Amino acid sequence: MCDEEQLARRSATLRLQLRGLTKRFGSLVANDHIDLTVEPGEIHALLGENGAGKSTLMNMLYGLLTPDEGEIVISRPDESGDMVETVHRFDSPGDALDAGLGMVHQHFMLVPVFTVAENVILGREMTNERTRLLDRRKARQAVRTVSEQYGLQVDPDALVEDIPVGVQQRVEIIKALISDCELLILDEPTAVLTPQEIDELLEIMRQLRADGKSIVFISHKLKEVKAIADRITVIRHGRVVGEADPSASESELAALMVGRDVRLQVEKTDADPGEPALEIRDLTVVDERGFHAVDGLNLTVNAGEIVGVAGVQGNGQTELAEAIMALAPTVGGSIHIGGRELAHAGTSRIIEAGVGYIPEDRSLDGVVKEFSIEENLILNRYNRPPYARAGVLNAVEISRQAAANIETFDVRTPSASTPVGSLSGGNQQKVIVAREFSRPLKLLIAAQPTRGVDVGAMEFIHSRIVAERDAGAGVLVISSELDEVLSLSDRVAVMYDGKIVAEVSPDTPRDEIGRLMAGATVQAEEPVQTEESDGD
Known part of the structure; x- marks a missing residue:
């Protein structure tokens, strides 16, 4: 580690602790008394298979979900250097941002027809002190400053719909950094990136760490976790099942994730x-x-x-x-x-x-998010036997086949009637694969x-x-x-x-x-x- 990076890591001040964090959805326990500590200035990887509860955990941390049990504790040094704990309850992302936490979601929260600068200040608008009107010039300059500081290379005047996915992700990161976040949550950040964009993102993460930021890196990609993480926590079925060092082999990490040799x-x-x-x-x-x-x-x-x-x-x-x-x-x-x-x-x-088809973009071409799992499983055969006769759906057969496919393809869901849009991205992919391979x-x-x-x-x-x-x-x-x-x-x-x-x-x-x-x-x-x- 270079001297500059050591100095930045020492200057990092925010420690995050999750104590017994629990979230239930009906009979499903998505997170079961999760304990997790993120030290100042570290990249902490949260590793787990689809449906393990990673995103649910981070959504509680970011104020999108309310924990049923447990505490979110943030520690900062006082004037004497002693770490002082404060317990937080986040009722909205704004509360989390005020506490120094930022999040980049797996599915980006951007408005396509807005510019980069407009997206970055959305919800935290910059105004002219004299006129009290929206100050786009100040917003553009803020984007340029953060972009140059962290090597993010984003044009503040570009429309979001016209820039590649990897650049859109940089916009999300800039949104968090402009809000002065000290800890950044990256939820499956490489899921839709090309190999080159992944390499660029890992380099950005190293730069953020060198500047004293802490990062929670949620992933199931073993090579990337080993390449970037300082520590690894593995969760399975909503529980912490162990911690691992980045030097652990991919086979060891995979077995810890899945609970069997892979x-x-x-x-x-x-x-x-x-x-x-x-x-x-x-x-x-x-x-x-x-x-x-x-x-x-x-x-x-x-x-x-x-x-x-x-x-x-x-x-x-x-x-x-x-x-x-x-x-x-x-x-x-x-x-x-x-x-x-x-x-x-x-x-x-x-x-x-x-012909079976697994599309590149599951959100746009693979599923109808508002439809249930069982409805999505018959999208390409809804009007043919055994699912329909004379224009009338056979609800019993649709439910029977859905239950069989959910079990065979290990779709993690409370029930077959759950809207596909509420599933994790990986479980949505399993629904598509089950549909195409079941004929x-x-x-x-x-x-x-x-x-x-x-x-x-x-x-x-x-x-x-x-x-x-x-x-x-x-x-x-x-x-x-x-x-x-x-x-x-x-x-x-x-x-x-x-x-x-x-x-x-x-x-x-x-x-x-x-x-x-x-x-x-x-x-x-x-x-x-x-x-x-x-x-x-």
């Missing part, structure tokens, strides 16, 4: 490819800006194999998946599914052809299939994807996690600038795949010289 590597036999399940020729898709997001793309996925698409986010992967599912209009080329041309068919026809498939399009899920759920989803392949389905996996692509795929298609620029084996060195992802061309092999060709 296979961190995908286990599968060699593929036995059959006839083409998906054939794409010269596909072109124009995005909303008029650019060719997919530009003359060619790709084949055979039955009984997994083809993974590797690429830096934003090179047309999203538009490719949406075009296959008829969710994005194509302007050229063909899409054959099971030998049938379906480039201009509707989404319902594609689903009826035996026979000929082709599976899986875009970011394990985004936001814990290692136990990831192991299960990976095994089900392999099982679909082994049952004869063609599988197209699109993921920003290169480890996931390489471990699942039988063949890897590298995508850059709207095209498939190479197809390689998953055993190809990572640095070579990385160069292809960055736009490097495949090196042609040198022609072999023979004795016959040497003479002339």
